[in-house]
Amino acid sequence: MGTDIVKQLAEHEIYQHDSTELIKFENQMKRYFEREYKQWQGNKVFPENYGLSSFKGEISNKETRDVSISHYDEEYYLYKSFLDKDYMAYTMGYFGATNESPEINNISLEQAQVNKYNLLVERADIKDDQTILDLGCGYGGFSKYLLETFSNIKIVGINPSVIQTNHIRNELIHKSNNFDDSRFTLIQAFFDDVNVDLIKNDYFDRVVSIGLLEHVTNIDLLQKNIARVLKPGGKCIHHCIVAYDTLPNFLNSEDTLMGAYYPGAHIWPYSEPKRHHAHLNFINSWFVNGLNYWKTLDEWHKHFWNSINQLYPEYMSLDEVEKWNKYFSLCKTMFSPNNGCSYGNGHYLYEKR
DSSP states (O other), rough: OHHHHHHHHHHHOOOOOOOOOHHHHHHHHHHHHHHHHHHHHTTTOOOOOOOOOOOOSSSOOOTHHHGGGTTTSOHHHEEEEHHHHOOOOSSSOOOOHHHHHHHOOOOOOHHHHHHHHHHHHHHHTTOOTEEEETTOOTTTTHHHHHHHHHHEEEEEEEOOOEEEEIIIIIIIIITTOOOOOOTTTEEOGGGGOOOOTTSTTTEEEEEEESSOOOGGSHHHHHHHHHHEEEEEEEEEEEEEESSSSSOGGGGGGGSSGGGGGGOOOOOOOTTTTGGGOOOSSSEEEEEOOHHHHHHHHHHHHHHHTTTTHHHTTOOOHHHHHHHHHHHHHHHHHHHHHGGGTEEEEEEEEEEEO
């Protein structure tokens, strides 16, 4: 970490990870979120009673969806600076924290991402020789893990992000023996726009989405489209950020401090995806303690500052450094209150009839 740059940024009130000033800010924000969660603790009122239905409209809001992926299409070097080096997973790593035992295991970020993938494979009963749809595949981390783990698995990855799909093409498809045409296909598109010409009916054994449902408005329509491409008896698993209770102010990101980073996004209550069983049979769900995401974000924040002398001022302006520094702090403090029991991730398993 460049000492001179850190001092220069501090003169502009941009403070480094684990600094006294930033810890004070994060503690203030944690208390704010604690009050919010306490206010709505036990609230199980459906989102439609607050003006947002997960059964209506388009899968994603077409007025904001192009803007929403701009967060993922920030400059590539930035993500390279803070994500794990093995999978570039821009979602929660699993550090072993549960509601019953909130202790965090002393493991690397890379191992925590592998642990998350292992958990999803176990819960979705993913096996070799299956055909998998990696829905919203990000930088291709989960596909990479599956192709490395299973010798005969076949995967289709869908992602609308230019930056992320370019990474898959340039760093995975062109450089990894696992990403050959017989085992992996990449579709750069929104799932809303994918039709039977691209993916046939009854084609996949498993559909997996990691960090997608936060960007979905009509979960019912998404499930209907997933049911179309799943084989009878095939399974779908979703991994997404959720609040344990219904938090009215969090249902639309525009109503929160996170609106600048995730326009058009939603934080659904943990119970909401379980209501969507018209097209797929709901099998099971799991609440994943939020301290796992707090630790993930803290590792990203630390990596960001360890790379600050490469990022600033050559690639990032003062405003951009401040924006991302606040992003990490805000996100961390959303997951840490109540030992991670109020705000975390949900896993949802379904099966096609």
